[in-house]
Amino acid sequence: MTARPAHGVGRRRAVAALASLPLAAAAAPGAFSHSRKAAPANTLYIAGDSTAAQKYTDAAPETGWGMALPFFLSGRVRVANHAMNGRSSKSFVDEGRLAVILETIRPGDRLVIQFAHNDEKSADPTRYTEPWSTYQDYLKQYVDGARSRGARPVLATAVERRKFGADGTALPTHGEYPAAMRALAEAEDIPLLDVQDLSLALWQKLGVEETKAYFNWTATEQDNTHFNPPGAIAVARLVAAELLHCRVLAPREVHRLDDAIPESWITWPEGP
Numbered sequence: 006m007t008a009r010p011a012h013g014v015g016r017r018r019a020v021a022a023l024a025s026l027p028l029a030a031a032a033a034p035g036a037f038s039h040s041r042k043a044a045p046a047n048t049l050y051i052a053g054d055s056t057a058a059q060k061y062t063d064a065a066p067e068t069g070w071g072m073a074l075p076f077f078l079s080g081r082v083r084v085a086n087h088a089m090n091g092r093s094s095k096s097f098v099d100e101g102r103l104a105v106i107l108e109t110i111r112p113g114d115r116l117v118i119q120f121a122h123n124d125e126k127s128a129d130p131t132r133y134t135e136p137w138s139t140y141q142d143y144l145k146q147y148v149d150g151a152r153s154r155g156a157r158p159v160l161a162t163a164v165e166r167r168k169f170g171a172d173g174t175a176l177p178t179h180g181e182y183p184a185a186m187r188a189l190a191e192a193e194d195i196p197l198l199d200v201q202d203l204s205l206a207l208w209q210k211l212g213v214e215e216t217k218a219y220f221n222w223t224a225t226e227q228d229n230t231h232f233n234p235p236g237a238i239a240v241a242r243l244v245a246a247e248l249l250h251c252r253v254l255a256p257r258e259v260h261r262l263d264d265a266i267p268e269s270w271i272t273w274p275e276g277p
Contacts, residue, residue: 112155
């Protein structure tokens with residue numbers, strides 16, 4: 006995706022405001038229903054880390070945003086969430102997880118690629134990548150693999166952690182990785198979901214105290230990286246809105262962007 010228009014900041018703040026809508030107390034009838042008369046037209050794959058991944062009962066209330074994304078997509082699109090805890094763009098490839106996606110992805114499908122949290126871990130050679138070289142090289146493997154199978158690659162900058170300065174300013178934590186991804190998206194003419202920018206604006210809007218209700222803060226844990234159901238729903242709303250804005254998804258493939266989504270819609274299955 007090329008550079009955004011000048012009014013982009015206002016749009017991003019508007020989308021961030023949508024993501025902070027209060028959650029309803031009960032699910033609407035038919036909230037989970039997908040058409041049984043016809044198979045979904047295509048699949049949206051997610052390759053990413055723990056912030057997007059499916060969580061299981063032993064991890065509740067921790068919730069990946071990929072678990073909430075289907076609430077904003079119509080029955081025309083199904084989600085295949087391959088995101089995995091602890092993975093970087095490198096380790097995901099080295100473990101054969103990208104190969105699994107490329108075995109099943111079809112023409113017309115989309116592949117959303119979000120990495121950086123674990124690429125940053127310079128002490129771990131199995132995961133670390135350098136932003137302007139190996140990180141871009143690994144991302145290119147996802148891009149080329151999807152394109153070679155007629156699918157559409159989509160880059161997504163890493164969602165931001167909860168970190169504030171002494172003056173209450175929400176702070177970025179991903180160093181050069183988002184800039185490196187933006188540069189690759191422009192060079193390769195790839196749609197870019199600037200989730201870092203959008204989530205940072207949302208955390209700023211919510212503020213120091215209110216953001217705690219969106220992250221995995223429990224009686225025994227203060228986790229400023231991973232989400233609980235409200236946080237996952239909020240980030241998924243940002244992702245869905247960006248997929249629409251970037252024309253990765255058509256209007257008929259997206260719904261409920263302005264609706265409150267009940268926390269009760271989130272479920273944690275038993276472990277695999």
